Amino acid sequence: MVAACEGIARNPQAAGDIRTTMIIGLALIEALVIYCLVAAFAIK
């Protein structure tokens, strides 16, 4: 997140590309949390 903010601040024209990459990265991180949730559902 910090790196994305810095990147956008330094080069505002690349904001769109940076945001896309950041969202994909966030989704991949979030996926790990979601796997935990799914595992919790599965063993309930």
Add this chain to the structure above:
Amino acid sequence: MEHHASELAKFLTELLHLARHAWPGFAGGMPLSILERYDHLLNALLAALTAMALTGLVRAKLARVPGGLQQTLEFVVGGLKGMIHDNIHHHPDKYLPFIGTMALFVFFNNLFGLIPFLSPATSNWNVTLGAALVVFCYYNFQGMKEQGFFKYWGHFAGPIWWLSFLMFPLEILGLFSRILSHSLRLFGNIAGEHVVAGIFFGLMPLLLPVPLMFMGLFFGLIQTFVFTMLSVIYLSGAVAHDH
């Protein structure tokens, strides 16, 4: 995991006087009608029909000066086109119909969870697994079509021939685990969101679920974006040419 049928399925069951009976090995033998058992298919069908009707309506009367709905859909098609063009450099436009269909299907299914009395079909793993499998088959097929059977599967052996006995199984494992991650991400997000919204609704039906539903709107869009983006990235990896 216990089974929560949508209110729509329950209502239709009462309306049509459908028989309820226990399904072996499902929901602990709870008596369910066929609509309640296959609730996700009912909701998926509803979402797909809505998407088809909406796009068909706009397609039937395309105007030179677009109205609100046409403008929205033009924006969506433009965005998808841009996404595909950014990642695939060789005949990108021929993948647009497939990617667009998947995006619309996933999007409408995600959003149908926000409508009262419906449950999102994507909160059932069967639906997201189906979507992920379709994407998986599609990009492997396109990869084989673009590069040829042996060249496509040869890529999985890696660049160093004497390491290929190690690389090939690992790459194949990675290829198949994509199905799992692709489907579980969408399923977990939408199901989790729906469960949390349901719990908040149980605590206090008035006002409290509103911010969560707003978040659901946002996450539905983000998850559609991620699903589509990953499909495009997998596809671009499969059909990449070395010029």
